[in-house]
Amino acid sequence: MASERYNPREVEPRWQKHWNEAKVFETDNDDPREKYYVLEMFPYPSGRIHMGHVRNYAMGDVVARYKRARGFNVLHPMGWDAFGMPAENAAMKNKVHPKTWTYENIDSMRKQLKSMGLSLDWSREFATCDVEYYQRQQHLFLDMMEKGLVYRKNSKVNWDPVDMTVLANEQVIDGRGWRSDALVEQRELTQWFFRITAFAQDLLDQLDTLDQWPEKVRLMQKNWIGRSEGLTIRWEVVPTNAHGDLKDITVYTTRPDTLFGASFLAISADHPVAKEAAARNPEIAAFCDECRRHGTSVAALETAEKKGMDTGIKVVHPFDPEWQIPVYIANFVLMDYGTGAIFGCPSGDQRDLDFANKYGLPVVPVVMPANASKDEFKITDEAYVGDGIMINSRFLDAMDTDAAFEEVANRLASRFIHDQPQGGRKVNFRLRDWGISRQRYWGCPIPVIHCEVCGVVPVPKKDLPVKLPDDVSFELPGNPLDRHPTWRHVGCPQCGKDARRETDTMDTFVDSSWYYARFTAPWEDAPTNPAAADAWLPVDQYIGGIEHAILHLLYSRFFTRAMRETGHVGLDEPFKGLFTQGMVVHETYSRGEGHGREWIEPAFVRIEEVDGRRLATHIDSGEEIAIGSIEKMSKSKKNVVDPDDILASYGADTARFFVLSDSPPERDVIWSESGVEGSHRFVQRVWRLISEAADTLRSVESKPAKEGEALGISQIAHRTLRAVQSDYDRLGFNKAVARIYELVNALAAPLAQVAAGKADAPTVSAVREAVEILIRLVAPMTPHLAEECWTLLGNTGMVAEAGWPVFDEMLVAENEITLPVQINGKKRADLTIARDADQTSVEQAVLALDSVRMALDGKVPKKIIVVPQRIVNVVV
């Protein structure tokens, strides 16, 4: 057989067409086989796919193809996370409608994904900006509203006065808008919220059940939810004429044990008491304004000095009517955590200590380490925040901190002021309700109507969808929906009078919070078909970037609960298995220094090795170029490799195989030209080895050898099968690749023999069987190559529809094993012995070894440790 080179440009489109025509990857909801739902986080249609997409979708595709071969009914869909700001930015910059821009991008990215040969069910594809999708999202919103999971409240936002829009925290850079460079203001706006805090405890508790999630992600979510157990304590205000009818101030604390160390109360500048004081006193008002101006940028927080201002108000210590404590307004107290008020215990909290030292407030140590001495224990510049023994705390003295906590909690619960307990146990969460209002055009319209008579009226479901108008302009700043001449004017659904539509649209995170459920029945009129959703969900394997560890995954977990409450699904947790893959990174190249530095794309750089060091030169000019650090592929550093170029020159199989090789999938993979060439060599090699022997192989039956010279061939094939299978089960793609290399290396010589006509009949049969195992092992990673080789061997049907091979226990089992023999923990010899040899015979055989006898030199060993089928250690 002639061995022309394997040509992916011809082969790959051909097989993609075959798969498509046979609808191999379209999934039937009524298929009775066991289900398997594999999903990769869907892409934002930015215009072109990048290598990160290639890696993400290659991994998901391996899982999908592998599980399909294992006999599962696999759901593997794809869609587009298509709403969001970039489309509006493009509209402003290039005068193109967001819709046009988005759908054109989707078209070109779909083409790119299809050229990767992914086994996706394209019949279920949708974009979140499809009316059919966001209509159902509006339906969900209304259902959630009915269940009290949606509400409006005033909330502070970052307002860009030039662009006339709300900015996310990430869009505020040094206090200025990222586009307009205008000073950002804090504004109070009425915004829509999802009541995610209603599920705070459940979202926390259920993390323990997600045992197929990375520990890291679970921990990040746990910290984000941030549960703390403490006490609210009411402090009686010392009555004076100055403060009207203010009776008490409630603080939240997790350290009630330190109550006798209290030396001040601190309240937020937004606390009602602070606002009232500000109204009376211009100096306080100015201080509150200053506090509000800070607190926006992260950098400002880091360096911000602890500042406070005495309100003149005094409160009484809960356990001592004679003890009065001043109330400060402090810039470090947050209104939206706890009660917006704290008591400061300087000896037990560094921040409180800094504050007390600055304003000359008392510092009384109340907790000391268990081994410290009361007389020597002092607090000056460093607070003691640990647990320990109570001191200077009257009835708490000598208790440990836990007991003191309990004692204070119990005493305050049974003391009443103004007819209410003075203290109560309180669980607090860091998690806040999810603000979803965006003053933007390209998003899902919030389906409510504002009527002057009836108030906020939900749009009746029969009137859905609330469609985005197409005739909008982006000439002026602000939300085009606000300026639209007709869209916002509408009759009130209740009273019929003139009313106006809500012009806020939803945060795009809402769109991605339930798409996985929609895929289970995307044709359905309701948001989901509950039966289909319950049958498919949870997603068995979800794959995506670690950057979504908190928000997207937490919001999706919330949405599943909200959909359960509203009857759209019957479960809590959307993703059973989660895998967070690493990035694709690349060396950077540049010439020049400082501001004149110019980054060079890898495509223009040639790398050579001269005298043992790597040298980069510019392909056109021959100029030497500096090799920089390895970083995430980004446009700014120009260290980007375009998947299109790779697919065009090497083909999809090479690209897929490369991104799966070498690095463990959760870690970053370094893209290198030589690495890709290595993968390409592998593809070519497999093709060449098989095609050269194909004529002979085709003429024999595929049959493993159970004895004789060919036994080794069948053994390694079946052992590799078992190993790769378990690697795929654990997403160990890089290990699977290594084992497949080993198998190919082992089959190279026998295949050459077959090609040369020098192999006997049983060997040819065994080789064919081994090659057919190999083909099915590589098929999930390099599916086109696998189909081509499969056909070449004269098989009918497609590998994509062939089952997974079953390894033969007899061939996998080792009858003789080679045990390493150690003397005092150092390897000195090997012992080959029957696998099932008992301890005594192993010991005897070991003692009979020359090297062992020499090492013993006639002495009797102290001990012989035999670990069955592992190792022998002789202790002298």
Added chain:
RNA sequence: GCGGACGUGGCGGAAUUGGUAGACGCAAGGGACUUAAAAUCCCUCAGCCUUUGGCUAUACGGGUUCGAUUCCCGUCGUCCGCACCA
């Protein structure tokens, strides 16, 4: 500051989670084939020594163990998440 992860050849990484450290790939060097190149194939490739052997090596220093890359304590370094959270 709080929380977490990681540290193995020139490089990416293996090591069945306490049992032969360095699989597999990349890079490099040598050779074969060829008029030549490409492609392909074969060999070498942690370091050191007195080389059919031996010693030292998994960031560094200790510990537990017959045996430690793996477990424990400390030190150094790198990366990630959160951050005025009371």
